[in-house]
Amino acid sequence: MNQILSISHLSKIYQSGFQALKDINLEIAKGEIFALLGQNGAGKTTLISIICGIVNPSSGRVLVDGKNIIGNYKEARSLIGLVPQELSTDSFETVWNTVVFSRGLYGKPANPALIEKILKDLSLWEKRNNKIMTLSGGMKRRLMIAKALSHEPKILFLDEPTAGVDVSLRRDMWELVRDLKNNGTTVILTTHYIEEAEEMADRIGIIRKGELILVKEKLALMKQLGKKELILQLPFPLESIPSGLDIPGLSLSTDKFELTYTYDANSEQMGIGEVLRRLSEGGITFKDLHTKQSSLEEIFVNLVNAGASSNES
């Protein structure tokens, strides 16, 4: 694998004594879209802040394209673009000047054509002469992304990119992230909005109470942990499942109008054909049927809840 980010044995204990990260190990490949999921306070921002040199690690090592974030801070930092959660930009400066200045901060030569392209990609071109304080919240967020991209980073961090943004901006952002990936930029995003990870990520990492409890390809994760359901709508309510119909995973809804057969992709459970045959032999007819696959959101909630009950202290 062609690594762009390599994290080994990274831990963080804040001055208060609180341990926010515990022995994180993670490798991210060039051009990957990686989604870091976790509940409030799980440690996502701490991890991103360490990689970006905003927070000091307590122990461990982080390399960005081979550059150590401590020993080679400047070089490592110039490879990273960060779009933080908080919008800190609110000034009398214009959009254009802000983005141009941001590029200059990294010592990169002026490149008006590039800045123009970035502003156009983010639908900010028409606003280039506007003062930042006159922009809407969504426009300010676009500006934060433009700033983060101005020095052509190899990794872009998006911390909760679509929290509180409207549908059109969310769609634009997803498109932008795909374009960046196609150009070879690596994108690491944190999100509470699981549909976002489901839509975009190549790999998913789940962080819980400072520990990276799972890192997996999204499709493999959904296949491995996702459950499927076959739902049969009955023409008449069924008092109970007939006793002769011993099918593990079969349940009757509380309104008695629906039978659900829950199965997972890897188990040795009965196939759907066999289930339908047994039901028909048992005299059960149905007026409609459909299948449903659990979403990444359901998988995530199950994983996090499993930990909450076993790790509660």
Ligand SMILES: Nc1ncnc2c1ncn2[C@@H]1O[C@H](COP(=O)(O)OP(=O)(O)OP(=O)(O)O)[C@@H](O)[C@H]1O
């Ligand atoms: N400066 C600090 N001093 C002490 N504890 C801190 C500090 N900053 C963060 N923490 C604690 O570390 C834990 C992880 O915080 P962090 O902001 O990394 O979580 P997060 O996963 O980004 O959460 P959210 O989704 O709410 O942004 C939290 O319990 C938080 O209270």
